[in-house]
Amino acid sequence: MKRIIVVGGGAGGLELVTKLGKKLGRKGKAHITLVDRDTTHLWKPLLHEIAVGAMDEGVDAVSFRAHAYGNHFYFRVGSLIDIDREAKQIVLAPMKDEDGNEFLPSTRLDYDILVVALGSISNDFNTPGVKQHCICLDSPAQAHRFRNRMLQRFLRIQRLSEARDDDVHIAIVGAGATGVELSAELHHAMAEFHNYGFDALNNEHLKVTLVEAGERILPALPERISKAAHKELNKIGVNVLTKTAITSAEQGVLNTKDGQQIRADLMVWAAGVKVADFMKDIGGLETNRINQLVVHDTLVTTRDPAIFAIGDCAECTQPDGSRVPPRAQSAHQMATCCYKNILALLNNKPMRSYRYRDHGSLVSLAKYSTVGSLMGNLNRGSLFVEGHLARLVYISLYRLHQIAIHGVIKTGLIMFSGRINRWLRPRLKLH
Numbered sequence: 001m002k003r004i005i006v007v008g009g010g011a012g013g014l015e016l017v018t019k020l021g022k023k024l025g026r027k028g029k030a031h032i033t034l035v036d037r038d039t040t041h042l043w044k045p046l047l048h049e050i051a052v053g054a055m056d057e058g059v060d061a062v063s064f065r066a067h068a069y070g071n072h073f074y075f076r077v078g079s080l081i082d083i084d085r086e087a088k089q090i091v092l093a094p095m096k097d098e099d100g101n102e103f104l105p106s107t108r109l110d111y112d113i114l115v116v117a118l119g120s121i122s123n124d125f126n127t128p129g130v131k132q133h134c135i136c137l138d139s140p141a142q143a144h145r146f147r148n149r150m151l152q153r154f155l156r157i158q159r160l161s162e163a164r165d166d167d168v169h170i171a172i173v174g175a176g177a178t179g180v181e182l183s184a185e186l187h188h189a190m191a192e193f194h195n196y197g198f199d200a201l202n203n204e205h206l207k208v209t210l211v212e213a214g215e216r217i218l219p220a221l222p223e224r225i226s227k228a229a230h231k232e233l234n235k236i237g238v239n240v241l242t243k244t245a246i247t248s249a250e251q252g253v254l255n256t257k258d259g260q261q262i263r264a265d266l267m268v269w270a271a272g273v274k275v276a277d278f279m280k281d282i283g284g285l286e287t288n289r290i291n292q293l294v295v296h297d298t299l300v301t302t303r304d305p306a307i308f309a310i311g312d313c314a315e316c317t318q319p320d321g322s323r324v325p326p327r328a329q330s331a332h333q334m335a336t337c338c339y340k341n342i343l344a345l346l347n348n349k350p351m352r353s354y355r356y357r358d359h360g361s362l363v364s365l366a367k368y369s370t371v372g373s374l375m376g377n378l379n380r381g382s383l384f385v386e387g388h389l390a391r392l393v394y395i396s397l398y399r400l401h402q403i404a405i406h407g408v409i410k411t412g413l414i415m416f417s418g419r420i421n422r423w424l425r426p427r428l429k430l431h
């Protein structure tokens with residue numbers, strides 16, 4: 001029986017392994033294994049909501065083990081560190097406990113077909129001090145770290161009379177979707193915290209500075225969206241600094257190229273992405289300058305027909321020479337194409353080419369607004385949407401992901417229980 005391993009159960013990997021499990025695993029036609037360094041899945045675009053407490057991970061996270069059991073695949077927890085292409089094995093790191101003591105040695109798993117779907121991390125461009133002093137939003141653990149530090153700061157103002165007049169300064173570097181959405185979400189959360197007993201706090205205590213090196217915020221999106229989002233952020237009270245490049249970070253300070261200093265209690269780095277450094281030339285495969293695996297348009301890696309790569313960790317060039325952007329909709333579409341191509345490979349049929357379909361870009365500004373454009377490929381993003389319609393489409397991207405992993409009925413029930421939870425549970429995660 002063929003052994004198929006998917007490494008990374010994120011936006012793309014979990015959808016793929018679910019499809020493979022249902023199609024091949026159920027009938028015993030292949031042995032499907034998902035490998036992930038975490039034991040639960042959380043859709044990454046929700047991380048900024050976890051960071052401010054607007055979403056409770058305990059409610060939304062999917063247990064890999066339970067999901068594997070219900071969808072006919074196996075789950076192995078572990079971190080990929082190498083690929084031995086000659087032996088057709090992946091190498092997983094030894095596992096250590098919280099004190100750093102190894103409790104499981106490094107292991108190897110055999111594969112006939114391997115799919116690498118381990119996503120991306122924030123790119124600090126080797127800016128001095130960023131690793132030590134800034135928080136990135138790459139994983140739920142980092143989102144928790146941010147939230148705990150924010151809550152500690154809030155508690156100080158609430159409890160200490162000498163801190164009553166203090167402000168909470170938060171600087172976010174990078175005005176892409178993550179930075180913009182986080183800025184708005186913070187203001188929304190602050191208003192809610194006020195209602196939940198932090199009555200000494202209000203939005204005037206929150207000073208968010210959003211720093212962007214480029215000419216405008218949301219540089220990857222059409223100018224109209226950027227302008228609308230900028231206007232909305234100004235209205236909320238976010239201090240937006242464009243054409244401001246950060247050259248280093250220190251404890252509580254960001255230094256800019258033109259010699260200014262931005263002081264902040266909490267500093268978030270969200271300026272660009274790369275694939276983890278261990279992926280550089282992994283197993284002798286072709287990688288690019290941000291460590292993405294270079295793939296053909298069939299999503300097969302250029303140097304090994306048995307290895308596919310999908311999502312943020314893949315560099316896939318389109319016929320017009322453009323690269324598929326690292327986005328949730330790309331990962332979703334690639335998962336579907338990769339699934340079909342794995343079936344084609346197993347049945348000695350020709351594989352199809354992956355074509356990126358840009359269904360639009362939407363940016364959520366918490367409860368304040370949602371802005372974006374729809375159907376980018378059809379009209380070059382000129383159908384501008386705002387407000388409720390935009391919010392609906394924004395949420396539908398997550399719903400599509402949920403449908404891909406849970407099916408329509410279960411997703412409907414999840415939505416229904418979400419409605420009940422809105423009534424039963426507090427609006428913010430408060431612990």
Ligand SMILES: Cc1cc2nc3c(=O)[nH]c(=O)nc-3n(C[C@H](O)[C@H](O)[C@H](O)COP(=O)(O)OP(=O)(O)OC[C@H]3O[C@@H](n4cnc5c(N)ncnc54)[C@H](O)[C@@H]3O)c2cc1C
Pocket residue numbers: 007008009010011012013035036037038041043044045046047048078079080081117118119120137138177178310311312313326327328329330331362
């Ligand atoms: C805060 C935030 C907001 C975003 N908002 C949007 C948005 O609104 N719209 C949009 O289109 N995109 C958005 N994105 C981008 C989107 O989340 C990614 O493009 C998408 O998740 C990529 O999917 P993926 O499957 O490639 O990787 P991921 O979803 O990142 O999944 C990678 C998986 O691999 C696992 N993994 C990582 N390393 C290893 C290893 N060494 N061994 C084993 N497992 C490993 C991880 O645990 C994870 O489960 C956002 C990203 C962030 C951080």
